[in-house]
Amino acid sequence: MQLDPSSTADLSAQIASAIRDAIISGRLIVDERLPSEAELSDTFNVSRPTVREALKRLAAQSLIRTQRGATGGAFVNRISFEEAYSQQITTSTLLLSMNAVSFETALEARYALERACAPLAAERRSADHLAAMRAEIHRQGQPGLTDEAFCASDVAFHRALVDAAGNPVLSYQLAGAVEAMQPLMNMITFTARDRARIVALHGGIADALERQDAQGTRSGLQALEEETRTLGQDVMAQRAARAAEADG
Amino acid sequence: MQLDPSSTADLSAQIASAIRDAIISGRLIVDERLPSEAELSDTFNVSRPTVREALKRLAAQSLIRTQRGATGGAFVNRISFEEAYSQQITTSTLLLSMNAVSFETALEARYALERACAPLAAERRSADHLAAMRAEIHRQGQPGLTDEAFCASDVAFHRALVDAAGNPVLSYQLAGAVEAMQPLMNMITFTARDRARIVALHGGIADALERQDAQGTRSGLQALEEETRTLGQDVMAQRAARAAEADG
DNA sequence: CAAGTTGCATATGTCTTACAATTAGGATTT
DNA sequence: AAATCCTAATTGTAAGACATATGCAACTTG
Structure with missing residues (x-):
């Protein structure tokens, strides 16, 4: 050397x-x-x-x-998946927040990646994964949940979905994409009606996974992406309106 | 603090x-x-x-x-996509090499992720992206190319495909997956016949992208994954055979 | 003789002090 | 007025010392 x-x-x-x-x-x-x-x-x-x-x-x-x-x-050091996870999440989070990555861009990337593991997850999902997803869905339906707790449960749900694909490399790559979105997601205020729709979509995805229906899982994720995009766009529009009001 | x-x-x-x-x-x-x-x-x-x-x-x-x-x-520091790329590639490469991730697992993750950007790439690919891919395909067909140069060109081809999706977050996430595979890919010896098949598949993918055929792009990538998996399995089998011979 | 204890050697963790190198900006000189 | 030099602030590097943790061997003790 x-x-x-x-x-x-x-x-x-x-x-x-x-x-x-x-x-x-x-x-x-x-x-x-x-x-x-x-x-x-x-x-x-x-x-x-x-x-x-x-x-x-x-x-x-x-x-x-x-x-x-x-x-x-x-x-x-033998770098572990856990260490690699946390490093990637730190980097991804900062990359998104510091480079003014739009909500749409991040959302598109996240769901494109997530749909990529739909076929594998449908094939390999275990009872444990399904149970974890059902548990998060139940939590998301409880009244009195803060928006942050709702988002955290949402991340846990998606994490279970990704892990169901049974490919650690895939889980590692997706951890950054999903978790880095969380700060952006935390800006959204979820009304009771929004939550009900999301919970229903989560239920549909879990059902599709349970019957090992890859196409159903994909379309469920697609619907979820569109729902989330609408919510995000509303928030951005409201912010822009408030900013314009404050200026003039 | x-x-x-x-x-x-x-x-x-x-x-x-x-x-x-x-x-x-x-x-x-x-x-x-x-x-x-x-x-x-x-x-x-x-x-x-x-x-x-x-x-x-x-x-x-x-x-x-x-x-x-x-x-x-x-x-x-405002962390740039380039810095994030290189960090992720370092981490991913070490993660794969130190944790005995199998060729199959890495390959599956890589192509699952890559297929995820097929629809976006088909929709948004520019002439520049197509030209970059054609140039790499041409290079791959030249005789006298070393295996390493062939692999490097392969990475460049896939990088162009990913960039064609026009989503920087997606490009960033996939850079690690694609580039981290390179050491594993470099273990493969490509015969002239292997190369011809791969070049043909690359051509098919580029054609599908040119006519904005998302499904064709996906199935082209699927075929490429299977071709690569077969090549990798052959190499592993040969290695195992040689190892057994050396032991006995 | 076995088990616990002590002490030592070695390595990292931290502090102190000092000087070198670099750079922006002001003071000085031409 | 312009070019030059000087100065102050800040990081980069060095050297030496002490603190602390830890494995291991020697020693003591029951």
């Missing part, structure tokens, strides 16, 4: 990059211990704080984990 | 977490300047190196950028 002396980037960034490349390329394998900070600072000819900054960068990406004590050190 | 004194985690991790929460919640907005390292070390009652480790963690996630000089400092 060598550094490029002509680079103008921070030393800690260069060192992190060198180690990252070694991990990605497989020269460092899972659970292998990196040299100690003192050794690394020798080999790279930098001070220990600089090495530490590099290691913290890698730790932030879950590429390594550190352990104190006699047999401690930095170890190549 | 306060720290939890009962936490056993590293101070730098706690500080990074506190700042990250402030960014995600919107208390710190894009392009806003964070307090200087000296000020942060005062407010958190830690030393400057500890603050710096926290800032490097955030920089690794593209949440902040730093600038030297008189008016320098750490600024909340």
Whole structure:
């Protein structure tokens, strides 16, 4: 592992990059211990704080984990689906909120992806998945539920649907899309009538999954997308109206 | 921004977490300047190196950028689609390679997601997208192409297909799925006959997109998935056979 | 002899102090 | 007025020290 002396980037960034490349390329394998900070600072000819900054960068990406004590050190981390989930959700959420992604664009992407797992979910759904979905549907029908709790239950419902496809890679990819939508969804105020419609659509989707009807699942999701889009557009229109009123 | 004194985690991790929460919640907005390292070390009652480790963690996630000089400092970064892409690809690639995700599982997820953008791509594909796809198809037909170059062109083809859907969120989500497959795809040796079949399938997909035939695009992708699965299974079977031979 | 205890070596975590490098903006000089 | 230099602020890097955690071996003790 060598550094490029002509680079103008921070030393800690260069060192992190060198180690990252070694991990990605497989020269460092899972659970292998990196040299100690003192050794690394020798080999790279930098001070220990600089090495530490590099290691913290890698730790932030879950590429390594550190352990104190006699047999401690930095170890190549086997990144878990859970860690990957949470990183992707953080990134997706910020990407949406910082780049003024419209409600329509995010919604379209989300449901396009979700419909992609309809056939697999219809084929493989287990009793557990169906039960989880039914439980969320029941919760969504309870009176006195806050809008936020309703949205959270909605996310849980869709999460169960995605997991029913039985493909962890698919679940991972979709977690970001679904959860990143939540802040946008939380802007919507659901009237009792809205909720009733959504609960009915959720019920239809669960029914279709239960009878392993892929096409029914797809069209149920389609209807749900359109319902949600209408709700979102209403909210945006109201906001625009209020903003215009405040201006003039 | 306060720290939890009962936490056993590293101070730098706690500080990074506190700042990250402030960014995600919107208390710190894009392009806003964070307090200087000296000020942060005062407010958190830690030393400057500890603050710096926290800032490097955030920089690794593209949440902040730093600038030297008189008016320098750490600024909340507007995360771009490109940065989000590359982070997701890194994470996805490692997730697949470190968790022994099978070729079948990854392939299934990839094509399920890709078929999801078939209707949108058929509706919105521009001449540019079609031209990009045709160019890659032509490249794939050239003799003397290495397997790696063939795979890279394959990725470019699929990337154009995804971009044709005209939804940046969809493109972002799919970039990880498609590109993370590349190391697995690179294990495959493509015979001339294999390549001819794949090129023909690519041509069929491009044709379907050109005539805005969503169903044709979907079935073309379906056929491509099955072709690829067969190729992958052959490779795995050969590997298993060689491994058995070496053992016995 | 077995079980618990102590102490040591090693590693990361944190602090302190210092200096180098970079940069914007003002002061100075031509 | 324009070009130049200087200065202050800020991040980047270094070096050394101490604190803390932890595995392991040696030691003590019942």
